[in-house]
Amino acid sequence: xxxxxxxxxxxxxxxxxxxxxxxxxxxxxxxxxxxxxxxxxxxxxxxxxxxxxxxxxxxxxxxxxxxxxxxxxxxxxxxxxxxxxxxxxxxxxxxxxxxxxxxxxxxxxxxxxxxxxxxxxxxxxxxxxxxxxxxxxxxxxxxxxxxxxxxxxxxxxxxxxxxxxxxxxxxxxxxxxxxxxxxxxxxxxxxxxxxxxxxxxxxxxxxxxxxxxxxxxxxxxxxxxxxxxxxxxxxxxxxxxxxxxxxxxxxxxxxxxxxxxxxxxxxxxxxxxxxxxxxxxxxxxxx
Numbered sequence: 603x604x605x606x607x608x609x610x611x612x613x614x615x616x617x618x619x620x621x622x623x624x625x626x627x628x629x630x631x632x633x634x635x636x637x638x639x640x641x642x643x644x645x646x647x648x649x650x651x652x653x654x655x656x657x658x659x660x661x662x663x664x665x666x667x668x669x670x671x672x673x674x675x676x677x678x679x680x681x682x683x684x685x686x687x688x689x690x691x692x693x694x695x696x697x698x699x700x701x702x703x704x705x706x707x708x709x710x711x712x713x714x715x716x717x718x719x720x721x722x723x724x725x726x727x728x729x730x731x732x733x734x735x736x737x738x739x740x741x742x743x744x745x746x747x748x749x750x751x752x753x754x755x756x757x758x759x760x761x762x763x764x765x766x767x768x769x770x771x772x773x774x775x776x777x778x779x780x781x782x783x784x785x786x787x788x789x790x791x792x793x794x795x796x797x798x799x800x801x802x803x804x805x806x807x808x809x810x811x812x813x814x815x816x817x818x819x820x821x822x823x824x825x826x827x828x829x830x831x832x833x834x835x836x837x838x839x840x841x842x843x844x845x846x847x848x849x850x851x852x853x854x855x856x857x858x859x860x861x862x863x864x865x866x867x868x869x870x871x872x873x874x875x876x877x878x879x880x881x882x883x884x885x886x887x888x889x
Contacts, residue, residue, distance in 0.1 A: 645666055
């Protein structure tokens with residue numbers, strides 16, 4: 603083979619090798635830059651504000667839902683579980699709204715880079731519901747591109763979906779709005795009523811008031827059927843399901859109950875143990 607021909611062949615072989623080896627590596631890096639870690643959409647951070655870094659700890663553990671309790675004090679919405687916990691420096695804006703807005707801006711429109719599904723911000727109203735909600739509505743309105751919005755019969759998804767829980771007096775002013783940046787957290791009594799998913803997208807209730815099983819021993823068949831029936835009924839109307847007051851001490855009982863919730867396709871698993879639920883969901887390969 604002539605020298606020129608040999609050089610041409612080696613050049614062609616090098617290009618082929620580069621195409622089979624280098625390109626997938628480049629593609630993988632590009633995918634990494636485009637998508638962050640896979641979010642755990644079922645993971646709900648109960649009383650999230652009690653963690654050392656409210657919101658941020660939950661997002662570091664890839665949670666898809668966080669819960670913040672609010673008190674109306676003057677025109678401020680303060681975060682805390684009880685009135686004696688309130689601190690003027692811990693507001694809904696400083697702990698949640700501003701950090702979420704900054705993260706969405708940095709990630710070009712989403713809380714989790716590359717994942718357009720909204721993160722849920724469950725806001726639990728601890729003071730009188732109607733007046734607190736009206737003030738909350740004014741606060742949410744300052745973040746125009748952050749929240750999923752209901753407007754004149756249609757829902758426009760945003761990076762964050764605010765769902766209002768707590769004092770039930772918030773329901774009336776919410777239902778009267780033709781435009782709002784929040785949705786209502788229903789109860790099992792709302793299941794199958796005329797309230798649409800565009801108003802009540804979430805059905806939440808106390809596990810201990812509806813089920814006797816706490817994860818020890820066999821799950822009674824009647825209670826398992828009841829759980830599956832609740833989820834089927836909610837999902838048929840486009841609503842999600844969450845239970846609070848489930849066992850949350852690490853151990854076999856909690857894992858058994860979480861496993862039954864997953865098997866029933868419950869949408870949100872409640873916990874104060876961020877690392878524990880993250881590990882459980884990763885082990886079960888579910889969102």
